Amino acid sequence: MSISNSINVFVGSLIASLVGAFLLILEDFAGRYNYGYYVQSWGWIGLNLETPLAVVLIGLVAGLLFYCAYVSLQGLRLKGQVDKRMIRFGLIASFAAFAIVVVGAVAFVAAMLIDEPSEWWFGAGFYGGLLGSGLTGLLFFLQQKSMSTAEARSNP
Numbered sequence: 252m253s254i255s256n257s258i259n260v261f262v263g264s265l266i267a268s269l270v271g272a273f274l275l276i277l278e279d280f281a282g283r284y285n286y287g288y289y290v291q292s293w294g295w296i297g298l299n300l301e302t303p304l305a306v307v308l309i310g311l312v313a314g315l316l317f318y319c320a321y322v323s324l325q326g327l328r329l330k331g332q333v334d335k336r337m338i339r340f341g342l343i344a345s346f347a348a349f350a351i352v353v354v355g356a357v358a359f360v361a362a363m364l365i366d367e368p369s370e371w372w373f374g375a376g377f378y379g380g381l382l383g384s385g386l387t388g389l390l391f392f393l394q395q396k397s398m399s400t401a402e403a404r405s406n407p
Contacts, residue, residue: 257331257394264390265323268345271383272316275309279374281359286369296359297376308351312380315348319387326394338395345388352380 282295296305322341326333356377363371 257397258327260390260394261323261326261331261333264341264387264394265320265327267383267386267390268316268319268323269383271348271379271381271387272313272320274379274383275313275316275376278376278379280305280309280355280376280380281371281373283363283366283368283371285366295374296355297374305355308355309376309380312348312351312384315344315351316380316383316387318344319348319384319391322391323387335395335398338391338398342388342391342395345384345391348380348384349388352377352384356381 276298279295279297282293284293285291294301296302298306298309300306319341322333322337322344325337356373359371359373
């Protein structure tokens with residue numbers, strides 16, 4: 252992969268990881284609304300003190316995405332000539348963030364199927380975390396694959 256293509260991959264991964272991290276921090280992950288004749292209740296999963304486990308997990312995913320942004324910045328700073336090991340760690344971090352978001356979504360859906368609220372939804376934090384980590388992981392994978400291919404061509 253040429254240097255300009257490598258830089259494009261790092262710009263894409265930087266944008267995806269930062270947007271995903273900021274959406275997770277600033278927006279809700281998911282929410283529910285239950286209304287009846289006498290009682291109305293609502294709730295959401297996000298960065299609030301009522302859900303400390305969600306705060307830890309959202310903070311962990313945002314931290315992993317910020318690390319991916321750091322890897323992308325290093326790739327841009329070094330004009331695409333970043334260490335292959337650093338890209339591998341970024342790839343692992345993005346896939347770990349993706350897995351945490353998916354497991355959180357499955358747990359939320361299971362809780363909503365048991366509780367049966369009137370309405371439930373995934374918020375912008377979920378979509379930001381899912382798409383940001385998934386796209387960042389895909390771009391790091393493509394960068395790592397192109398580096399391996401270029402290395403194989405140079406060492407016959």
